Amino acid sequence: MSVKAxxxxxxxxxxxxxxxxxxxxxxxxxFPFGSVVPYCLDARGWPLILISRIAxxxxxxxxxxxxxxxxxxxxxxxxxxxxxxxxxxxxxQLSDAGEIAAAAERYYRYFPQASDxxxxxxxxxWCLEPVRARFIGxxxxxxxxxxGDLLLDNPFAGDTERGMVEHMxxxxxxxxxxxxxxxxxxxxxxxxxxxxxxxxxxxRIGRVLHWxxxxxxxxxxxxxxxxxxxxxxASVWPEAEARGA
Numbered sequence: 001m002s003v004k005a006x007x008x009x010x011x012x013x014x015x016x017x018x019x020x021x022x023x024x025x026x027x028x029x030x031f032p033f034g035s036v037v038p039y040c041l042d043a044r045g046w047p048l049i050l051i052s053r054i055a056x057x058x059x060x061x062x063x064x065x066x067x068x069x070x071x072x073x074x075x076x077x078x079x080x081x082x083x084x085x086x087x088x089x090x091x092x093q094l095s096d097a098g099e100i101a102a103a104a105e106r107y108y109r110y111f112p113q114a115s116d117x118x119x120x121x122x123x124x125x126w127c128l129e130p131v132r133a134r135f136i137g138x139x140x141x142x143x144x145x146x147x148g149d150l151l152l153d154n155p156f157a158g159d160t161e162r163g164m165v166e167h168m169x170x171x172x173x174x175x176x177x178x179x180x181x182x183x184x185x186x187x188x189x190x191x192x193x194x195x196x197x198x199x200x201x202x203x204r205i206g207r208v209l210h211w212x213x214x215x216x217x218x219x220x221x222x223x224x225x226x227x228x229x230x231x232x233x234a235s236v237w238p239e240a241e242a243r244g245a
Contacts, residue, residue: 002143002146002149003149005135005137005141005143005145005149006135006145006149008135008137009083009085009133009135009137009145009149009150010045010150010151010152010199011213012071012083012135013041013045013047013085013087013150014041014197014202014211015210015211016072016073017038017039017040017110017209018037018038018039019036019039019047019069019070019071019087020034020035020036020069020070021034021035021036021037021049021057021067021068021069022067022069022070023057023060023064023067023091024060024064024066024067025060026056026059026063027056033056033057033060034070037049037051037057037069038050038111039069039128040106040107040110040111040202041197042103042106042127042154042157043102043154044151045151045152045153046089046128046129046151047069047087047089047127047128048103048107048125048127048128049126049127050107050111050114050117050125051123051126052121052122052123053123053124054122058124061091061126065090065091065092066088066089066090066091067088067089067091067128068087068088068089069086069087069089069128070087071084071085071086071087072085080139082138083135083136083137083138084135084136085133085134085135085136086133086134086135087128087130087133088133088134089128089130089131090128090129091126091128091129092126092127092129094124094125094126099125100125102158103127104125105162106157106195107125109165109194109195109204110194110202110204110209130150130151131147132144132145132146132147133145133146133149133150135150152197152198152199154197154198155197155198155219155220156196156198156221156224160221161195161196165193165195165196168228169192169193172228172232175231175232176192176193176203177190178231178232179191179201179203179212179231179232180203180205182231182236183210183237185203185205185210189205190205191203191204192205194209198214198217198218198219199214199217199218200213200214201214214227215227215230215238
């Protein structure tokens, strides 16, 4: 059961891109402090955030790095019946120049508007190192998950992923538009691919991000290529077809 719940929880983490960060209040001892933060996942599957040095949640994390990130399904009609994930974590500010450069390259693919914040304000990258997670998939579907149950490393993170993304955006814009159409996503502005992991890929349409799952996991670039070619030729998304939808 933990394997299935972990997969569903990981998919929620992959496809939502923002959550409520709860920290221990410095100004009001003993009280939790919640704030909304965008995130993407790093090579280890950990949430990567960019936060201001003057923000209250930053001051809180500098005092106590223990925090949680609450993620819920976007657009849910009944939030209590929808999936949600509470990720308990330890926050760490990135300080190594190589780590910061890798984080910036990755984060700005997902949130290009954030590069202006970083240049003109005092913002820093932090990663949230997961400790444990609580996943609710709906009524009665309640699970505590270990880090091993929830997270997967991204086998493509770095030069391999960047090369695949640049190739798809540069040479296969029509295929990307087709993927978006198959999933019923808006056709304008044009979709851009921003990330690839073993279980799917990420598109940005304007400022809105979407994760699209592969029919089966892809653990090497050849498998990714085969999956993307197959999807470019498909008339319906394979997952939906398999369910008879």
